[in-house]
Amino acid sequence: MPADIETIALAGNPNAGKTTLFNALTGANQQVGNYAGVTVERKSGEFFTPHGRKLRVVDLPGCYSLDGGSPDQQIARQVLLGEVEGELKPDLVVCMVDSSNLERHLVFALEVIELGMPVVIALNMVDVAEQAGIRLDPAKLAEELGVPVVPLQANAAKGIVELKQALRHPFPAVPDSAWKQGPAEQLAERRRSRVYQICEVAARRPDGHTSTVSDRLDRWLLHPVWGWVAFIGMMLLVFWSIFSFAEIPMGWIESLQGLLAEKVTASMPDGDLRGLLVDGIIGGVGSVVVFLPQILLLFFFIGLLESSGYMARAAFLMDGLMGKAGLSGKAFLPLFSSYACAIPGVMATRTIDSAKERLVTIFVAPWMSCSARLPVYLVLVPLLLGGQIGGLLQAAIFLGIYALGTVTALVVARLLRGKLGPDQVKQHFMLELPPYRAPQWSYVFRHIAGRGWSFLQKAGTLILAINILLWAAQTYPKSGSEDPAEQLAHSAMGRVGAVVEPLVSPLGLDGRTGTAILTSFAAREVFVSSMTQLFHVAEGETDEETWIALRKQLAAETWPDGRPMFTVPAVMALLVFFIYALQCLPTTAVVARESGSWKWAAGQFVFMSAFAWLAAFAVYQISSIFL
Amino acid sequence: MNDWQTWAAIAAVILALLFLVSKATRKKGGKPSCGHDCGCDKK
Numbered sequence: 001m002p003a004d005i006e007t008i009a010l011a012g013n014p015n016a017g018k019t020t021l022f023n024a025l026t027g028a029n030q031q032v033g034n035y036a037g038v039t040v041e042r043k044s045g046e047f048f049t050p051h052g053r054k055l056r057v058v059d060l061p062g063c064y065s066l067d068g069g070s071p072d073q074q075i076a077r078q079v080l081l082g083e084v085e086g087e088l089k090p091d092l093v094v095c096m097v098d099s100s101n102l103e104r105h106l107v108f109a110l111e112v113i114e115l116g117m118p119v120v121i122a123l124n125m126v127d128v129a130e131q132a133g134i135r136l137d138p139a140k141l142a143e144e145l146g147v148p149v150v151p152l153q154a155n156a157a158k159g160i161v162e163l164k165q166a167l168r169h170p171f172p173a174v175p176d177s178a179w180k181q182g183p184a185e186q187l188a189e190r191r192r193s194r195v196y197q198i199c200e201v202a203a204r205r206p207d208g209h210t211s212t213v214s215d216r217l218d219r220w221l222l223h224p225v226w227g228w229v230a231f232i233g234m235m236l237l238v239f240w241s242i243f244s245f246a247e248i249p250m251g252w253i254e255s256l257q258g259l260l261a262e263k264v265t266a267s268m269p270d271g272d273l274r275g276l277l278v279d280g281i282i283g284g285v286g287s288v289v290v291f292l293p294q295i296l297l298l299f300f301f302i303g304l305l306e307s308s309g310y311m312a313r314a315a316f317l318m319d320g321l322m323g324k325a326g327l328s329g330k331a332f333l334p335l336f337s338s339y340a341c342a343i344p345g346v347m348a349t350r351t352i353d354s355a356k357e358r359l360v361t362i363f364v365a366p367w368m369s370c371s372a373r374l375p376v377y378l379v380l381v382p383l384l385l386g387g388q389i390g391g392l393l394q395a396a397i398f399l400g401i402y403a404l405g406t407v408t409a410l411v412v413a414r415l416l417r418g419k420l421g422p423d424q425v426k427q428h429f430m431l432e433l434p435p436y437r438a439p440q441w442s443y444v445f446r447h448i449a450g451r452g453w454s455f456l457q458k459a460g461t462l463i464l465a466i467n468i469l470l471w472a473a474q475t476y477p478k479s480g481s482e483d484p485a486e487q488l489a490h491s492a493m494g495r496v497g498a499v500v501e502p503l504v505s506p507l508g509l510d511g512r513t514g515t516a517i518l519t520s521f522a523a524r525e526v527f528v529s530s531m532t533q534l535f536h537v538a539e540g541e542t543d544e545e546t547w548i549a550l551r552k553q554l555a556a557e558t559w560p561d562g563r564p565m566f567t568v569p570a571v572m573a574l575l576v577f578f579i580y581a582l583q584c585l586p587t588t589a590v591v592a593r594e595s596g597s598w599k600w601a602a603g604q605f606v607f608m609s610a611f612a613w614l615a616a617f618a619v620y621q622i623s624s625i626f627l
Numbered sequence: 628m629n630d631w632q633t634w635a636a637i638a639a640v641i642l643a644l645l646f647l648v649s650k651a652t653r654k655k656g657g658k659p660s661c662g663h664d665c666g667c668d669k670k
């Protein structure tokens with residue numbers, strides 16, 4: 001790392017606006033990686049001051065204190081002290097402070113100042129403070145703290161030039177922090193009283209408490225009854241929107257796919273390559289890519305809820321429920337994110353202080369039904385309803401599927417938490433409720449663009465490769481027969497199916513479905529294209545037509561003795577298997593990294609797979625008695 | 628039957644297999660990048 005460029009660290013409480021400032025300073029000139037040895041994200045970038053000096057800026061993880069035990073807090077402290085291998089000690093710290101929540105944020109700022117480094121305070125969200133009637137005196141604040149203070153509004157890029165000017169040479173002198181004298185246990189109390197003194201002179205609050213828009217909204221949204229009504233209503237709205245708004249763009253993707261298949265069929269003579277292109281690649285990959293709009297919408301809503309400030313309220317509301325599962329409200333965000341994808345969910349557990357709670361949250365996160373399971377549910381659920389699509393009953397079944405995964409996750413978390421025992425140090429759940437804001441669209445769209453790109457990359461690499469192999473497995477070796485069923489039985493896939501059949505027949509499924517389940521252990525989405533290929537369903541012009549044909553084919557499938565194969569108990573068993581099985585190799589790899597233990601990741605994989613099989617077995621056997 | 632199509636399809640299958648094998652055996656982790664394109668993460 002070149003040492004000639006000086007490094008600035010951006011520190012602050014969560015929601016202080018650090019990342020917004022980081023983006024405003026660096027623009028597109030950013031690098032994202034990890035800190036050595038841990039998976040805490042490291043974001044750095046470069047920018048020029050108005051005097052033409054190049055500076056490197058590192059965005060530290062947001063934390064409430066430098067003394068905590070969570071990986072985020074530890075890494076923030078170590079970076080500031082220059083204790084991270086391969087990381088230069090920062091030459092200056094820009095400490096972000098939310099002006100509308102000065103008392104809390106200044107406590108952290110004092111902690112940073114006590115480290116004895118040059119510090120500049122970025123007094124963010126002055127507009128929000130102004131709206132709340134708080135009259136700030138930045139000059140007085142600077143005098144009291146002994147460091148420069150720059151008022152700014154990072155989300156509107158106001159005050160950025162002034163901040164850059166404050167970073168000119170020489171850097172501000174290290175302030176004399178007299179309050180830090182005394183025994184360590186008294187320091188926190190001293191800091192609080194020092195902050196109180198500072199706020200007395202540098203920030204004037206309006207006489208009497210005036211209720212802000214956020215206060216008024218919180219009266220409803222944090223209400224013990226109405227808060228829950230709003231929360232459940234909002235979640236239903238999110239899921240309903242995902243399914244209904246996605247229909248139009250899904251239609252476009254399907255038309256494009258149909259057009260491509262048509263063009264290839266028309267321009268090539270019959271042969272293996274044409275079969276691979278049309279059935280294996282366009283049909284297989286297309287049946288996965290078609291879910292891109294739904295996945296983007298899910299991430300859009302998560303980004304919207306985070307950016308507007310509601311997600312913190314949801315975490316606050318969920319604290320009681322999480323407490324019953326032995327977790328804290330901090331586990332809510334990782335678990336909620338896992339509905340989109342378990343990987344960011346597992347990574348979001350870094351904010352949890354308690355190591356035991358973190359491990360438990362990581363363990364159960366994959367049981368939140370992720371978006372990769374959606375295609376499977378969308379194909380299978382109508383089979384339970386005799387091919388009917390849409391309607392209230394289907395919505396209720398979907399809700400039931402999500403609820404089953406969630407409730408099981410919470411029950412297992414409770415049992416596991418009891419088994420791991422209490423924490424050595426009592427943890428307190430502290431969460432800041434930021435004021436409600438208009439969503440930052442740049443943040444939301446950056447978020448979904450990243451996720452969309454990573455999904456397409458996966459579709460274009462891993463899923464493409466798996467589909468090519470699947471196609472090959474059922475095409476070779478060739479039987480020489482024109483009969484598709486005979487060819488399938490003769491192919492490698494047909495032979496694998498015969499081997500796995502004893503494992504899946506207690507679940508009411510045959511070897512072909514068993515093979516499709518096997519292929520989906522690499523990526524769940526592959527299941528749909530595997531089933532399409534294994535059951536020799538003719539590709540429709542659109543995916544919707546293909547799914548209808550697949551459902552019809554599955555509904556018509558029978559065992560050799562003439563009994564129907566995909567009965568309600570068998571489909572229920574298959575659904576339950578997909579709700580519980582950990583069929584995602586990247587998640588296992590991330591769990592191993594985040595938990596620091598391959599044993600934990602392997603244990604989770606084995607436990608979830610066994611649990612999924614047993615649950616599917618129980619569902620099939622018990623429901624077969626009644627249905 | 629188009630022979631060239633058979634060979635091309637088999638080549639695609641081999642490439643896909645090689646890709647999956649390389650993905651499964653690729654070393655994860657190692658020294659994280661410093662954020663610059665200096666190659667320090669490859670040592």
